[in-house]
Amino acid sequence: MSQNLKLSTLFVLNTLDHDPILNFLTWDDDNMEIRAECTGYLIRAAEDLGLSGNLLSRYLLHVFTHKSNLVSKTMERTGLPPGSSLRQAFYEDIEHLYPLLTQPTSAFLGEKLLDNYEPTQNIYDKTEDFLLPWIEAAQTPRDYAEALLTFYARYGYGDIASYVVFRWDDAADRICGIPHFERTQMKHLIGYQRQKEQLLQNTRAFVDGKPANHVLLVGARGTGKSSAVKALVSEYEESRLRLVQVTKEQLRKLPEIMDALRNYVGRKFILFLDDISFEDSDAEFKSVKSAIEGGVSACPPNVRLYATSNRRHLVRETWRDREQDEIYRDDTINETVSLSDRFGLIIHYHTPDxxxxxxxxxxxxxxxxxxxxxxxxxxxxxxxxxxxxxxxxxxxxxxxxxxxxxx
The missing domain is CATH 1.10.8 (Helicase, Ruva Protein; domain 3)
Structure with missing residues (x-):
């Protein structure tokens, strides 16, 4: 059976050509060492990923949902279902792989153990949990393909499907999911009702595709500014809202980060700048100004910046700034407030009584x-x-x- 598996003939799932397990299956069935090595790879994958059941089909399902392919990337980038030609190519690839997706793993590797594998620890995967009933009900390769297309339309693929909170990875130049995110609900944040309602109204408009502002939450320390922003994830996760943490050192990369997020048109992203402040000479100060408004490249419609700070203008201010030793004193003041002015909604948090x-x-x-x-x-x-x-x-x-x- 594996001798008929030619990964190089796949049209849009040809990235599978680099998968070590599938590559083993294209080799000689009768080579016991190769089959044993492939079995070992598959068992390690099951233990690492918490896969159970018919291992080869579960492993492939994991690859389809967590690795990118031309169909999933195109749907995420355009926000549209695949065109008729791309859809047909996808159908044909799934039909080519269908024996691997439906037959017992032992039919390929000879090990009955792999037909109903139980890992040491089951790891819950909400993306596969959603998809499994659709896959199990599929009667034809086209049914299987349509189940995947439905999944891509709702969740996307990879980290974007598995996580709701991300960080920017400088080395990989992409967003990476944060698995251990402590969820907060807005109803559990006591007080500051007016501030919370302002934040919710703006974010609701954003996820609904209406005009929405960048937001600056400013005021006393420890008043729940950061917690309020994090709570928005629980409020609007089902509306495809995602949170991306950006550090001060990464602010120079804001245009690059925004360009990357522009390719996920089906999601809404809050770039979260937590507890930031600047000297007016900081290069990051000008980077944020340009990214919000004034740069050559416009801020993507699916991205908004939410920042928290203890400084009302984000910049350290001194009495010397008020001295009139500069010819054009107003220029200094204008420069000081120029960043905070770019946040259309400024929410003030006072010290609780x-x-x-x-x-x-x-x-x-x-x-x-x-x-x-x-x-x-x-x-x-x-x-x-x-x-x-x-x-x-x-x-x-x-x-x-x-x-x-x-x-």
Missing amino acids: QDEYLAIIDHMLSQKGIHLSPEELRIAGLRWEMTHSGRSGRAAQQFVAHYLGIH
Whole structure:
């Protein structure tokens, strides 16, 4: 059977030609060493990826959903279903591979163990979980191909299908998924109702394809600015919103990052610049200004910048800036506010008052099933505040961690 498998004859799935497991299957069936080596590769893949069942078909399904091919890349780049010719080429490739997708693995490698493999640890994969019922119901190669096309249209492929939060990888020049993201829900962030509603309204407009602004969340430390941005993922994940963390050192690459995200027209991206501030001489200062507005290349319609900062204009300001030793004093002021002005929506976070601070503590403790009397809450919370850096959501969270640790 494997002697009839010619990966070089595939039209749009020809990247499979580089897959080590499939390459083994194109060699001589009767070579026991090659079959053993291929079996070893497949078992290692099953253990690393948590694949179970008929291993060869599950492995191929994983490749289809996690590696790029011409069809998945074209659909993600255009936001459109494949054209009739590309679709037909995809059908023919799946038909060519169909025996590998449906027959027991032992028919190719001779090992019954691989027909119903149980890995040491099953690893949940939401993308394959969505796709498996469609695949199992497929009666023909065309049904199988259509199931994959439905998946690509909804989820995309690779990291973009598996994750909702990303970082920019400088070495690979692409976004990489962040697997261990601590999810936050907006309803669990206490206080700042007006600020949260402003943030939600702007983001809702963005994911709905309506005009939306870049956002600057500015104000006191520890007030939940970053948590509010992260909570947007849970709110709008099903609307295809994704979050991309960008460090200050990567700001010079903003045009490159935006160009990369432009190719995912079916997704909406928030570029998250967390806790940033600049000297007015920083090169990154001008990079952000240009990326938001004023550069030759326009900001992609599927990208918005959300930044948090403790500085209202993002730039360090001194009294010397107000001195009139410069001929055109207004030029200095204009340069100072020129970056913050490019954020169409500026949301201010104030230091919580005593009641707000205690309400945050009370809510966090209640989530853990602990209810203090108002007097106990006031005494313990204020004592913690006085021995730390004042009132903030962060101080409240640290108090709760301390309280749970000693009780």
